[in-house]
Amino acid sequence: MARGLEETQSSTETAVLVYINMDENDDLMVEEELEGLCEAAAVEPIAVIRQRLDRPHKGTYLGKGKIEEVAALAKEVGSDMVVVDAELSGIQGRNLEEAFERKVIDRTQLILDIFARRARSKEGMLQVELAQLSYMLPKLMSVYTKFERQRGGIGMRGPGETKLESDRRMVKDRIARLTEDIEDVKRIRDQQRVSRRKHPFPFASIVGYTSAGKSTLMNRMSGTELLADAMPFATLDPTTRKVDLPEGYALFLTDTVGFIRHLPTKLVAAFRSTLEEVTYSDFVLHVIDVSTPSWESQRDSVMETLAGLKAEDKPMVILFNKIDRLKDPAEARRLVAEWPNSAAISASKGTGMDDLMNLLVNQVKNLLTHVKALVPYSNAAIVQDCYDYGRVLTVDYRDEGIFVEADLVAEMHKKLSKYAVADEA
């Protein structure tokens, strides 16, 4: 029975979840994560089925026996859909829809749906639409199944929902247009970045698995009121704030979109300009939720995504978060002892903030260069700039010029280097 869009958008749809996992050790993480994604997309799981799969079947992803099992279960519980924790090809999705006699949502669609719900900024919405259309395009070649034609609600929510009936040509044109629009937004962002670069403070990005506590930490450090929520992908648009550190230092901190295991490649591509904030950072703060048993797998996924962004070699401060939930407090101390450049914190309780601040000051100090220079009075303006581009320690107006001792960012250091002197004498 076809349902109206309005109805399906507001109401929760029910689903049979098909967990797919190759490694037994990851079971808990895989299941918790898919449930979290469903919740964020307003999908209510009413039954689950597990499948350990080494190699997906070409046409159907799942094996024949499993397909029958899922079909019977979906019928029995009367679910609106089946959610498969995999990236399905167009043909696989269609074949499964025919077999299950209801719509089939894969992991990518689920994430796209959450992103569509979350997107607030113009750039975010453009990126979501681009991702949805790029996802849909290869499938437009095939004939829609009757379930696809009836589809509303999940998987089709947001900017792309009227596009399903469009032909390939129109979708391609729209993709080209969106790509241009995103370029425009990106140019503005680049300009903002350049103007921030005029300041002395280094850039840092908070990265981490979704729900690790990045926004909670950002709020605590900079007094922002960003949405911090237990649901995955609470944050979609990056936010940058200046954060004051002890000893007169400061930095620009950006809260970013959360990472997730197997972040679909199309999504990474569409959100590249958002994720680029990470690429432009001088260093990253990697927030890890150590209260999750699977935190090590989560950390690996984050490192993989960073590698994909060519940002794996950035200096990194590791923050073991949510230590208030650890049963054994010694565990936090062990981790910090084991991992250089790390601190144990509770972003929500505010524990460990002094340790964190000290780590950050050290990191920032490493990025600044200590300079002593004798600047001619004819170029006095440059001394003024030092205050804006670094931390000034001494200014002495002497007969032969202005003596300056300061910690400066690389750009400013270069400008002053021609006046550099060995020392005060």
Ligand SMILES: Nc1nc2c(ncn2[C@@H]2O[C@H](COP(=O)(O)OP(=O)(O)OP(=O)(O)O)[C@@H](O)[C@H]2O)c(=O)[nH]1
């Ligand atoms: N117990 C505990 N909970 C925390 C802590 N830090 C964050 N949380 C909770 O964890 C959940 C996720 O926090 P967020 O700050 O939204 O996480 P995030 O990393 O920004 O998540 P995304 O933006 O979705 O990627 C929220 O419910 C927070 O209240 C902590 O130190 N201890």
Ligand SMILES: [Mg+2]
């Ligand atoms: Mg967040």
